[in-house]
Amino acid sequence: MKRSRTGNASAILKESERIGEQLFPAPIATPHQRERKAETMRLDKKVALITGAAAGIGRETALLFAAEGAAVVVVDINDREGQETARIITAQGGQAVYVHSDVSRAADCETMVRAAERQFGALHVLFNNAGIMHQADDNALTTEEEVWDLTMAINLKGVFLGCKYGIPALKRAGGGAIINTASFVALLGAATPQIAYTASKGGVLALTRELAVVHARENIRVNALCPGPLHTELLMKFLDTEEKKQRRLVHIPMGRFGEAKEMAQAALYLASDESTYVTGSSFTVDGGITAAYVTPE
Ligand SMILES: NC(=O)c1ccc[n+]([C@@H]2O[C@H](COP(=O)([O-])OP(=O)(O)OC[C@H]3O[C@@H](n4cnc5c(N)ncnc54)[C@H](O)[C@@H]3O)[C@@H](O)[C@H]2O)c1
Numbered sequence: 001m002k003r004s005r006t007g008n009a010s011a012i013l014k015e016s017e018r019i020g021e022q023l024f025p026a027p028i029a030t031p032h033q034r035e036r037k038a039e040t041m042r043l044d045k046k047v048a049l050i051t052g053a054a055a056g057i058g059r060e061t062a063l064l065f066a067a068e069g070a071a072v073v074v075v076d077i078n079d080r081e082g083q084e085t086a087r088i089i090t091a092q093g094g095q096a097v098y099v100h101s102d103v104s105r106a107a108d109c110e111t112m113v114r115a116a117e118r119q120f121g122a123l124h125v126l127f128n129n130a131g132i133m134h135q136a137d138d139n140a141l142t143t144e145e146e147v148w149d150l151t152m153a154i155n156l157k158g159v160f161l162g163c164k165y166g167i168p169a170l171k172r173a174g175g176g177a178i179i180n181t182a183s184f185v186a187l188l189g190a191a192t193p194q195i196a197y198t199a200s201k202g203g204v205l206a207l208t209r210e211l212a213v214v215h216a217r218e219n220i221r222v223n224a225l226c227p228g229p230l231h232t233e234l235l236m237k238f239l240d241t242e243e244k245k246q247r248r249l250v251h252i253p254m255g256r257f258g259e260a261k262e263m264a265q266a267a268l269y270l271a272s273d274e275s276t277y278v279t280g281s282s283f284t285v286d287g288g289i290t291a292a293y294v295t296p297e
Helices: 005-019 056-067 079-091 106-120 145-172 195-214 242-249 260-271
Strands: 047-051 071-076 096-100 125-128 176-181 220-227 282-285
Touching (some): 047 056, 056 071, 079 096, 176 195, 260 282
Parallel strands (some): 047 071, 047 125, 071 096, 220 282
């Protein structure tokens, strides 16, 4: 199907801005960028699969990738919101398909990769982003085994399974980029514990490094994205009082939570050909939290 990519990009970006968090001060793209031709789009002719794309980082990345020319496979278990992500993209003339897949299940991961190839002919970018932070995840003494197992199944095994079925597809496409969402808590210990979540994200970093080395000569790059504390549903449902928010904010040099859109911009860099010499990295986008010993005030 032929479509006007310049027009699509403009419309998708407008929709993205409408539904996005307004705290993010800079627009996704300048008017000049929106008028670019398809050839200069950063993901022109690429097919990207994004897990956890019904909300937060995943949705913002799906909208941005589509605006940059990618055909997007939107993966989630939240069918209503996942379909909504795909609808926003296609309503504006972009290419997207929603696939229900639970990343903790091997058969589902196989299905989502097969759907990408069947629908769009190839897979070039795999963003293993789906994750949970369980309400009952606490310290080692109080966390139940079931909470540990569920967190590991989604946050860590989900990334492994995405790669298990995604890497053969990237090879068939002649190479590509994998981005695995970890977290700043994989790099720093926190006195507000969430032991299973923290361990799962540490595992994502270790997994990412090894995959990067093993597949480096197959034209496959593998990087981890380490977001700082974000203004998304996942964290905000825990930080439901001003006191809880301040306990976190005091550690962030910038003095604010990050936005999902800011993570999408980082994912775009790691997915695009601008990062062709970047692999095995733990790419922190964290408002300076991992650099801080004391904060400005
Ligand atoms: N929000 C933060 O502060 C923060 C910080 C660091 C890292 N992260 C990580 O970023 C990623 C995205 O987080 P977010 O803030 O956008 O969260 P979010 O809760 O807004 O979105 C997560 C999405 O993943 C989906 N999901 C959950 N379980 C799934 C499964 N088994 N299979 C498929 N999809 C599933 C959810 O339905 C949801 O749409 C997660 O891996 C999270 O751990 C978040």
